[in-house]
Amino acid sequence: HFQYPVLVQPSKIKELNEIEYLDDGIRFGAAVTLQEIETVLRKQIEVAGENKTKIFKAIIEMLNWFAGKQIRNVAALGGNIMTGSPISDLNPILMAANVILDVASLNGGNRKVRMDETFFTGYRRNVIKPNEILLAIHIPYTNENQHFYAYKQARRREDDIAIVNAAFNVMLTPNSHKVESFRCAFGGMAPTTVMGLNISKELVGMEWNPELLEKGYANLIEDLPLAPDAPGGMIQYRKSLTLSFFLRVFLQISQDLKIGVSPRDLSAISSFKERELKSSQYFQVKGVDQALDDPVGRPVVHASAFKQASGEAIYCDDIPHFENELYLSFVVSTKAHATILSIDASEALLMEGVKGFFSATELQPFCNELGAVIHDEEVFISTTVTAQGQIIGAIVADDQLIAQKAARMVEITYKELTPIIITIEDAIKHNSFHGGEKMIQDGNVDDAFRIAPHTIVGECRMGGQEHFYFETQAVIVVPKKEDNEIDVYCSTQHPTEISTLVGNVLGIPQNRIITKVKRIGGGFGGKESKAAMVAVPVAVIAYKLGRPVRVMLDRDEDMLMTGGRHPFYMKYKTAFDDNGKILACDVELYSNVGYSFDLSLAVMDRAMYHFINAYYVPNFRIKGYLCKTNIHSSTAFRGFGGPQGMFAGENMIRNIAEYLNKEPTEISYLNLFEEGQATFYNKAVENCTLQQCWNECVRSSNYERRRVQIEEHNTQNRYKKRGISVIPTMFGISFSVSFLNQAGALVNVYTDGSVLLTHGGTEMGQGLHTKMLQVASRALEIDISKIHISETATDKVPNTSPTAASTGSDLNGMAVLVSSHLQICVCQWK
Numbered sequence: 001h002f003q004y005p006v007l008v009q010p011s012k013i014k015e016l017n018e019i020e021y022l023d024d025g026i027r028f029g030a031a032v033t034l035q036e037i038e039t040v041l042r043k044q045i046e047v048a049g050e051n052k053t054k055i056f057k058a059i060i061e062m063l064n065w066f067a068g069k070q071i072r073n074v075a076a077l078g079g080n081i082m083t084g085s086p087i088s089d090l091n092p093i094l095m096a097a098n099v100i101l102d103v104a105s106l107n108g109g110n111r112k113v114r115m116d117e118t119f120f121t122g123y124r125r126n127v128i129k130p131n132e133i134l135l136a137i138h139i140p141y142t143n144e145n146q147h148f149y150a151y152k153q154a155r156r157r158e159d160d161i162a163i164v165n166a167a168f169n170v171m172l173t174p175n176s177h178k179v180e181s182f183r184c185a186f187g188g189m190a191p192t193t194v195m196g197l198n199i200s201k202e203l204v205g206m207e208w209n210p211e212l213l214e215k216g217y218a219n220l221i222e223d224l225p226l227a228p229d230a231p232g233g234m235i236q237y238r239k240s241l242t243l244s245f246f247l248r249v250f251l252q253i254s255q256d257l258k259i260g261v262s263p264r265d266l267s268a269i270s271s272f273k274e275r276e277l278k279s280s281q282y283f284q285v286k287g288v289d290q291a292l293d294d295p296v297g298r299p300v301v302h303a304s305a306f307k308q309a310s311g312e313a314i315y316c317d318d319i320p321h322f323e324n325e326l327y328l329s330f331v332v333s334t335k336a337h338a339t340i341l342s343i344d345a346s347e348a349l350l351m352e353g354v355k356g357f358f359s360a361t362e363l364q365p366f367c368n369e370l371g372a373v374i375h376d377e378e379v380f381i382s383t384t385v386t387a388q389g390q391i392i393g394a395i396v397a398d399d400q401l402i403a404q405k406a407a408r409m410v411e412i413t414y415k416e417l418t419p420i421i422i423t424i425e426d427a428i429k430h431n432s433f434h435g436g437e438k439m440i441q442d443g444n445v446d447d448a449f450r451i452a453p454h455t456i457v458g459e460c461r462m463g464g465q466e467h468f469y470f471e472t473q474a475v476i477v478v479p480k481k482e483d484n485e486i487d488v489y490c491s492t493q494h495p496t497e498i499s500t501l502v503g504n505v506l507g508i509p510q511n512r513i514i515t516k517v518k519r520i521g522g523g524f525g526g527k528e529s530k531a532a533m534v535a536v537p538v539a540v541i542a543y544k545l546g547r548p549v550r551v552m553l554d555r556d557e558d559m560l561m562t563g564g565r566h567p568f569y570m571k572y573k574t575a576f577d578d579n580g581k582i583l584a585c586d587v588e589l590y591s592n593v594g595y596s597f598d599l600s601l602a603v604m605d606r607a608m609y610h611f612i613n614a615y616y617v618p619n620f621r622i623k624g625y626l627c628k629t630n631i632h633s634s635t636a637f638r639g640f641g642g643p644q645g646m647f648a649g650e651n652m653i654r655n656i657a658e659y660l661n662k663e664p665t666e667i668s669y670l671n672l673f674e675e676g677q678a679t680f681y682n683k684a685v686e687n688c689t690l691q692q693c694w695n696e697c698v699r700s701s702n703y704e705r706r707r708v709q710i711e712e713h714n715t716q717n718r719y720k721k722r723g724i725s726v727i728p729t730m731f732g733i734s735f736s737v738s739f740l741n742q743a744g745a746l747v748n749v750y751t752d753g754s755v756l757l758t759h760g761g762t763e764m765g766q767g768l769h770t771k772m773l774q775v776a777s778r779a780l781e782i783d784i785s786k787i788h789i790s791e792t793a794t795d796k797v798p799n800t801s802p803t804a805a806s807t808g809s810d811l812n813g814m815a816v817l818v819s820s821h822l823q824i825c826v827c828q829w830k
Contacts, residue, residue: 011076026040053142059093067159087187104135120192149249150165165186188238196223203215208259247268315474322476327403328551336386336630337420342412348407367504368382372598373601377595426629470521476549479546488515493764506543570645572588589607589624601626605624616677640804710724731806734807743800747820759789776820
């Protein structure tokens, strides 16, 4: 939210983009992009040879894991240095390489600064003065006695920030293994990139042997202390990573020097290699008996593919501005649990361009209610906030910048309340739950445990997850001039819910509130119920002002205000026989629901149904608890509780295998459902192909041969291990609330032979509209080019179900099929 009086485009400044080849290295202008640097360094490695370019090679290898190519095409090396991130991938390399920076100021002229242990003075601060700019970076050559390596550990290899990273610059005395100089730098171990000063001093003069390794360990522990409450957590892991990196460089240099390294240790040296990306499209070739113009089952291009690739596809915020339109910015809670004592928007209202501030005072209490199933949320929080990011009020102004600046000027005073409940453990401790215990039981669980040969107890956890859809929550509400009609343009998976909730709050019948969705930029469940928390307050304000109002959340606002996947804590007790056949299960599932119910009841239902996954359990008892906490309200997310339940079930299978010293695949196969068996929720398993599918998967993947090879690899390699598994999945494709398993479609045939198709599903990139065009093309027996889908709208197809639960194609496809056949019947009757 910084507003800068002057903006400079560094890529247009010649001096900042120059590349100069010197006798002792290469001088890169501070604005030279990372991609250009990589290109130059690669060419220089070819020209100058390996001995002179060891630092260049380390930089190139690190850039391979640095963001994506799109970012590297615009990001500059100077930006990495000046932002001073403590987990920068490049700063440890630059500090270990002892690079020299050229800086300049208008009055002070030019000077040189070395990137050493004195360069960073604090978190994102360095010795370069406020009136100076970074001109260039001088990256030196290396020599044959020098060894330079850099490492990074992240949660995933590609395009992720580091947990810890490191770079090592070791100079050996010519014709010996004695250390002449030693420099190392680490990221992720302090508020800045730090040097290992003790280890750099103590290792000088030592021979490169195991004694040096042990001494280095002791020095690193002293160099890199990490407080138990250090930001980022994972204290012991981060400490161990620094030692692991040192071991890795020790083994690598030992290998370079041809000092004996055990073959089992060599896997610590090798890095993961980036594979060339390849893609294929597989589809069933249709026979001559299918008409050439019948597109079903054929590879049809996504209906919006070219528009999306060219940037011409229209999303909610791309809709041109309406006359007299205003922009809205939310004022949200900054406390997790507190009473609102006062709200002062006076300073914000004095800003030029601000049109008003709105809060709970605008609505009667019975109209201030909101919720996906149970109305336990408020449109605007009236008295007590129960999580950060809850909507307290909203500013409307002439444009986005004014609205957001004014919203930050609204002052709210709180009286903080206790307890503040964050985790599932907190909720259990304080007996904080939404509703009571849910339980499903089948068979005689207690008797089965009493006579079972073996019993184990286990637990596991699955954390939350952010949807991170490309397009954040967005809505435009346009009140009409008569009859209380309102058009709502919204990025939502559930247009009908938007119309319903807006109507409930405003007291307007649904037939006057038309919600329209052209397409949405990703949903994954995050726009099933959470779109309403944004759309409803916008609708309230637009209705009261009689003017169009627009909002599109910034990414930080979206992540703060909306919820993600439910974190789960799962406990289970399992009885089984000597072969691993499961006899009984007793399970407890706890989900971190957040401050409101949202869709958490249904999520818990699905998690409970899917604990057994594809396995038959004759005696089963499962309990579910919805933990009420002071975090954002968790919501629908792909799988909708199914992944959490399956994860616990698969953990149980592996616990049994470990207990009996058997292969997990053996236990899984033994317990698969068979024809005629029923789940504990009384669903008969019919046309069961599980065993056939399992056997085909094992056979076609050469599982047994690969498992033997993996065991041999793991025996021969101490540090890098491989694994392989086979996991069945039995997922319920439908809404667990049966009345939602319906859809509608409208087919309009025009006199020129063209067709306008509308159905109840929303297009969110998954190709639903394309599939519906294929269905209509076959049913109507016309070319697909003659059929068009404009949008999803509640005035065309009312009372729709959300596009969710893996049902969009099946439900809407059948609706399109039936509607098309009816249209044919009408035409024939006429």
